[in-house]
Amino acid sequence: MNIKEKVRQMGIQAKKASRFLAVASSEQKNKALYAMARALRDHCKEILEANEKDLEEGRQAGLSYALLERLTLNEKRVEAMAVGLEEIAAFRDPVGEVLGMWSGQGGIRIGRVRVPLGVIGIIYESRPNVTADAAGLCLKAGNSVILRGGKEALHSNRVIAQVISEGATGAGVPEGAINIIDNPDREATMALMKMNDYLDVLIPRGGKGLKKAVQENATVPFIMTGMGNCHIFVDETADMEKAVPIILNAKTQRPSTCNSVETLLVHSNIASQFIPQAMAALHEKGVEIRGDKTVCALDAQALPATDEDWATEYSDLILAVKIAESLDEAINHIAAYSTGHSDAILTESYSNAQKFLNGVDSAAVYVNASTRFTDGGVFGFGAEIGISTQKLHARGPMGVEQLTSTKFIIYGNGQIRE
Amino acid sequence: MNIKEKVRQMGIQAKKASRFLAVASSEQKNKALYAMARALRDHCKEILEANEKDLEEGRQAGLSYALLERLTLNEKRVEAMAVGLEEIAAFRDPVGEVLGMWSGQGGIRIGRVRVPLGVIGIIYESRPNVTADAAGLCLKAGNSVILRGGKEALHSNRVIAQVISEGATGAGVPEGAINIIDNPDREATMALMKMNDYLDVLIPRGGKGLKKAVQENATVPFIMTGMGNCHIFVDETADMEKAVPIILNAKTQRPSTCNSVETLLVHSNIASQFIPQAMAALHEKGVEIRGDKTVCALDAQALPATDEDWATEYSDLILAVKIAESLDEAINHIAAYSTGHSDAILTESYSNAQKFLNGVDSAAVYVNASTRFTDGGVFGFGAEIGISTQKLHARGPMGVEQLTSTKFIIYGNGQIRE
Structure with missing residues (x-):
């Protein structure tokens, strides 16, 4: 046969x-x-x-x-x-x-x-x-x-x-x-x-x-x-005390999983303050950074990112980092590159949180939490067959x-x- | 362009x-x-x-x-x-x-x-x-x-x-x-x-x-x-007073629709009594009957059905009619030929009704009603885009x-x- x-x-x-x-x-x-x-x-x-x-x-x-x-x-x-x-x-x-x-x-x-x-x-x-x-x-x-x-x-x-x-x-x-x-x-x-x-x-x-x-x-x-090119956007009003631990968790807790973050977007108004601090924490955990021009200028260890990086699911200790001039730019970037799995905003602004929740078209959209939570067990469904x-x-x-x-x-x- | x-x-x-x-x-x-x-x-x-x-x-x-x-x-x-x-x-x-x-x-x-x-x-x-x-x-x-x-x-x-x-x-x-x-x-x-x-x-x-x-x-x-090869099975306990009007409605009320009946299955124990009576009513409405051997023996006007008839959605005033030896045979015939749209049993038996409802794998499964009800408006959903x-x-x-x-x-x- x-x-x-x-x-x-x-x-x-x-x-x-x-x-x-x-x-x-x-x-x-x-x-x-x-x-x-x-x-x-x-x-x-x-x-x-x-x-x-x-x-x-x-x-x-x-x-x-x-x-x-x-x-x-x-x-x-x-x-x-x-x-x-x-x-x-x-x-x-x-x-x-x-x-x-x-x-x-x-x-x-x-x-x-x-x-x-x-x-x-x-x-x-x-x-x-x-x-x-x-x-x-x-x-x-x-x-x-x-x-x-x-x-x-x-x-x-x-x-x-x-x-x-x-x-x-x-x-x-x-x-x-x-x-x-x-x-x-x-x-x-x-x-x-x-x-x-x-x-x-x-x-x-x-x-x-x-x-x-x-x-x-x-x-x-x-x-x-199981396709996960996930994003975190750090808004200008983000609480830094919460932001760095969330990013570290989303990238390093289990990098091979599909709900790990692959691209970090940072609001331009806080870039000069936030990038050095966040990148130092990521480097310490062994994460390779691929940044745009501004990121590379603020982090000497960062490698220059190409357009392909925005579309890549590394499933590894690598993170693409990009500056966004506004919340709209971040939402548009996510619309263009996200696989529609899990995307997060870190913000203390009520309006920006609502705008992100409504405007991002992904299976799971987060405010102020790690993307690693997208999981049948964590959501209370028991064992899962996969993440659609x-x-x-x-x-x-x-x-x-x-x-x-x-x-x-x-x-x-x-x-x-x- | x-x-x-x-x-x-x-x-x-x-x-x-x-x-x-x-x-x-x-x-x-x-x-x-x-x-x-x-x-x-x-x-x-x-x-x-x-x-x-x-x-x-x-x-x-x-x-x-x-x-x-x-x-x-x-x-x-x-x-x-x-x-x-x-x-x-x-x-x-x-x-x-x-x-x-x-x-x-x-x-x-x-x-x-x-x-x-x-x-x-x-x-x-x-x-x-x-x-x-x-x-x-x-x-x-x-x-x-x-x-x-x-x-x-x-x-x-x-x-x-x-x-x-x-x-x-x-x-x-x-x-x-x-x-x-x-x-x-x-x-x-x-x-x-x-x-x-x-x-x-x-x-x-x-x-x-x-x-x-x-x-x-x-x-x-x-x-x-919108694919509808729909069936009605007339069980041996069916109430004849209800059965004939339901079959006429399901076939002739609007024959071009996808929820019209295309094959009638009749329990062998009631065939000799039911077929002549039901076929006469159908012929009167101008319905062409394509029957198996027993049906043709009981209805002189019936044309002999081929295997293709069981699989055909006529969308017209034509009805295939077949004798089933048992409820199981009817359910198996439906499993083999139905497009999974709407299928009905006409029965007064509680157990047979339940068995049919559980055993037939179609979008809408009926007991003692016309298949013509499968419709967004009738189900209370308002206008419909189609029937999946x-x-x-x-x-x-x-x-x-x-x-x-x-x-x-x-x-x-x-x-x-x-």
Whole structure:
């Protein structure tokens, strides 16, 4: 069987299983989640052996220390995956929630009820724990899932998916609910992107390259997640005591995350006072500064920024810094370069705070806080499947609820339309 | 300037205008809607002259009577368009609604607020009144719009769009808020489908051909609307007194609409009694029946159905009729052939009603009522932009609220992430 046909068969099975899951009770789904957690613990040794193979191949391929670190599993991390599944089981079941019901013509009753999406495809990169998290979230919301992990984690993902899938089927879920494409060939991803008959939505988690590939090739509906060129604008009225710690946190607390700040905009009226002080604090934390002319004049260590820097998501200890003559200029810069993830203003001006909140069109818009808060757990949604940077369906952190759709249910008693 | 570049320039202007509309007050938007209504009345003569050109060309091209009827404007219909815009002005403004606000770490406050989508592209077919309706709904929700009507209505649409756009700009809305592509070339539609930098969402309204073209070519997010292969299943416990009127209404009240029934499924236990009676009533209304073997044996006038009939949206006085051995068989048939628009069960069995409501995965699922109710106005949403048959973002009738997205707004006081 060629890859394309193999993915199609997977789609057929996943669709079939999704019809079971759509009407499964909360108890059935939770029982499966607990069984999946147990299966991870029971097969920890096999998972770690598979992970060792990935690490060995990664070392031979010369992967960076950071990538190898993300790839690494150990007993503690497998236990965390199991606990994650148990936490998902404890969430409220989103399916079946009635979001409203009202009366219409002749006493007809019209209601809106939350239902699963059906079959969800997820494309993700190196971290193997995503395999268990994503499968758990999809199952909780009554969906089948087709997983497509990064090739660096192929062995780990294959074993994790197999183990949790067996756990789930042992608890009564039909085969086909949890699937993994363990063929590193690009053709498999292409097949997934075009499988309109069996895939209800595709969630690609990743950077620019993946976004472009999906936009250009996908015929299925998709939700882009995880692109974060985030900004902080330091207004002329900003409280310096708060501003520097917020910027340091947003840049250095975990630079590889998509909600870290990438460009700092500083109001020109405070530049000469603020830039030296803030840059000194950033340099001390090992942050490389790429500044415009004024910034470079005020900070001898800064490198000159090019236009490309304003559009770059470094995901690293690098920060682009630019002077803005006004709040409007800052908002316009953000409109031009932001990926629409998380952008913040630091200000003590009520009017400027409101203007920024209204005028910046991003998933999360902040006043006087670190952009690092954009996260399903922090927002109170529990585990997240990703952070949507598009406007359709879900925007910002996506939890279990964002893995559902709704349908209208109509109770009649013989009504016809006049 | 070539077409592609012309559409791109339109996109740039629309994006610019959308930033004005996103922060415009309800009063500003309503003032524009009233001005648009006034402009339609003031320019009724020019609109009817343009419409006469379309009708003349349509007659020469041999358009059907039904198509010409849909294309025709008169004073009454122009007045109805104007009243439609005034009704939209009277709707509650969806933008700015706070859908929740809660506290997080260190007293940070996280809220979710409704915002416009930005720039909406709409592809639609013959009816020229859609030009005014769609522009009005988009503007109410704070969006710019790029309209792409059917080539049969080119002259009418061009004048309507020009007139309402001038009305809006006269009321202070920037140029670029309402745009129409009045070039019938397919390249213009293609450019719209791929304009990711300036188009936030595309809403194609139409049939199979348009759906296929959009799925295969669009790189922008889209919401498919208006595909309706709808079913009614007559369960063995159905009340015959209610069943026949519901079926007649769903098929004949307005056969060209997407919520009309196209396939009737009848439980085998009642076939010999129900089929003759129901078919007689349908034939009397001029409905052509395409039946399976049993149906043809029970109704001498029925033509034999082929597999293609189960998948066909006739939009005409034709009905496919099939016997189902059980409720499960009916649900499986619907899962295989429905476009996920509106499907109904006629039953007096509580359990079967619940099973059908849960098991059928369509935008609107009915018990004992005509599928013709699936409509924004009937559901209480006011005018609708279309009926979504996909699961992402909006499902079922889409009113003003479905033309919005949300964003998170975060009020901090110096909080950083631990």
